[in-house]
Amino acid sequence: MARYHIETYGCTSNRGESREIERRLRDAGHHKVEEAEAADVAILNTCTVVEKTERNMLRRAEELDDETADLIVTGCMALAQGEEFASADVDAQVLHWDEVPEAVTNGECPTTTPDAEPILDGVIGILPIARGCMSNCSYCITKHATGRVDSPPVEENVEKARALVHAGAKEIRITGQDTGVYGWDNGERKLPELLERICTEIEGDFRVRVGMANPGGVHGIREELADVFAEQEKLYNFLHAPVQSGSDEVLEEMRRQHRVEQYLEIVETFDDYLDEWTLSTDFIVGFPTETEHDHEQSMALLRETRPEKINVTRFSKRPGTDAADMKGLGGQTKKDRSKKMSAAKREIVAEAYDEMVGQERSVLVVEEGTGDSVKCYDEAYRQVIVQDASEHGVEPGDFLDVEITGHQTMYAFGEPL
Structure with missing residues (x-):
C-alpha cells in the first residue's frame, strides 16, 4: 500500500x-x-x-x-x-x-474495504463485486492484503445492486481488485452475466460503470463482454484495462498476466462492437528493468490506442515485493519519462474533448461541482460540466441532453438543451 x-x-x-x-x-x-x-x-x-x-x-x-x-x-x-x-x-x-x-496506487489493484459492502454516496452506488485477484505482480503489495479472488454468487450481487437502485442510486460503480476475474475462483467467468442481469432485471433509470479489469482477465471474455456493452444501454461504454507497459519484456518482469498483443486485441474487439467508447488505462514508468527502448514502446502504444483516460505512475518500491529487491532507476530518469508521457496524455485527452465541441450529448448528472456547477457523464463516461446549474434547474440524478460548448483538457462544458 x-x-x-x-x-x-x-x-x-x-x-x-x-x-x-x-x-x-x-x-x-x-x-x-x-x-x-x-x-x-x-x-x-x-x-x-x-x-x-x-x-x-x-x-x-x-x-x-x-x-x-x-x-x-x-x-x-x-x-x-x-x-x-x-x-x-x-x-x-x-x-x-x-x-x-x-489513483493512489503504484500500479496496484484497488483495495476494497474489509466488509466489501455496497455504499450509497449521493446518487452514486458503489458495489464491490468481489475481493482479491488472480494476479501475482512483482511490484504489488495489495496481493498480500487481499489474497486470491473470492466471488459471491451473481444473484447476491444483483440483489445488492437492486437495493442500491431502490435506495436512490442513479449510477452504480462496479468495483473490485480486478473485476475481469469475477467468478474465476469458482471456475467460471461471470462478469458478462452479472452486468447483463443488473441491466435487464433491475427496474429504473440508472447507469452502470465497470471498474478496473486487468487485460489478462478481460482477454478471454472480450467478445462476450463487448457484446453486453453493445446490447445494454444502461452500461457506460467505458473500460479501464491497465496495460502498465508497452514492452513485453517489462510486462514479464512485472509478472503481468497479459502481453501487448492481448491488450491490442481487447481494444480491437471493443472497436468492432462499439461505435463510440472510452478506453482507460494505466502506465508505470521507470520500472527497474525499463530501458529507454521499453519506454518508447510504451509511448508508441499510448499513441496507437489513444486512451482518453490515462493514469501515469512513477514506479516506487513497496516493501515485501519482489520488485523492491531490484536495482532501481534514478529519480530524474523516472521523472523525465513521466513528464514525457503525461504531456502526450494531455494532448490525446484534449483532442478527444475538442472533437466533442458542437455535438449534442445525453448525460447523467452525478454530483455537484465547483460553485454553481454539476458534474455529468455521457454514454461513453466522458466528463461534462454544466455551469449555472441552479438557473437550469439541474441537480444530481437528472438525465438531460446538452450541447458541448467547449472544454478544458480533462473535461467538456455542456449547455442544457
Whole structure:
C-alpha cells in the first residue's frame, strides 16, 4: 500500500473532501506520512479564490513535484484551471476529489474495504463485486492484503445492486481488485452475466460503470463482454484495462498476466462492437528493468490506442515485493519519462474533448461541482460540466441532453438543451 501526504487549502468544503479522501485511503490500507519527502504520493487539495492564492498553489505544486514520487492535484483550482499546472511544467495528475483514492496506487489493484459492502454516496452506488485477484505482480503489495479472488454468487450481487437502485442510486460503480476475474475462483467467468442481469432485471433509470479489469482477465471474455456493452444501454461504454507497459519484456518482469498483443486485441474487439467508447488505462514508468527502448514502446502504444483516460505512475518500491529487491532507476530518469508521457496524455485527452465541441450529448448528472456547477457523464463516461446549474434547474440524478460548448483538457462544458 502507498504512503501518502495530503495538504488542504481553502474552505470548509475542501477540508471535508480531504477528510473523505483520507477515510477511503485508510480503508484501503494506505498510510499517511507527515513529510512529503517520505511519501509515495502527495495530494494537494487546492483553492482558487484570488490570483495570489493561485500563484501560491502553483508554487506549492512545484515544490511537491520536486519532493515526492507522484503528485495528485485536486480541489477548486484543479477543476477550474487544471491546465495551469501543466503550463507551469508541474508533473501531476489533475483529478476530481472522489477520483483520488483510486489513483493512489503504484500500479496496484484497488483495495476494497474489509466488509466489501455496497455504499450509497449521493446518487452514486458503489458495489464491490468481489475481493482479491488472480494476479501475482512483482511490484504489488495489495496481493498480500487481499489474497486470491473470492466471488459471491451473481444473484447476491444483483440483489445488492437492486437495493442500491431502490435506495436512490442513479449510477452504480462496479468495483473490485480486478473485476475481469469475477467468478474465476469458482471456475467460471461471470462478469458478462452479472452486468447483463443488473441491466435487464433491475427496474429504473440508472447507469452502470465497470471498474478496473486487468487485460489478462478481460482477454478471454472480450467478445462476450463487448457484446453486453453493445446490447445494454444502461452500461457506460467505458473500460479501464491497465496495460502498465508497452514492452513485453517489462510486462514479464512485472509478472503481468497479459502481453501487448492481448491488450491490442481487447481494444480491437471493443472497436468492432462499439461505435463510440472510452478506453482507460494505466502506465508505470521507470520500472527497474525499463530501458529507454521499453519506454518508447510504451509511448508508441499510448499513441496507437489513444486512451482518453490515462493514469501515469512513477514506479516506487513497496516493501515485501519482489520488485523492491531490484536495482532501481534514478529519480530524474523516472521523472523525465513521466513528464514525457503525461504531456502526450494531455494532448490525446484534449483532442478527444475538442472533437466533442458542437455535438449534442445525453448525460447523467452525478454530483455537484465547483460553485454553481454539476458534474455529468455521457454514454461513453466522458466528463461534462454544466455551469449555472441552479438557473437550469439541474441537480444530481437528472438525465438531460446538452450541447458541448467547449472544454478544458480533462473535461467538456455542456449547455442544457
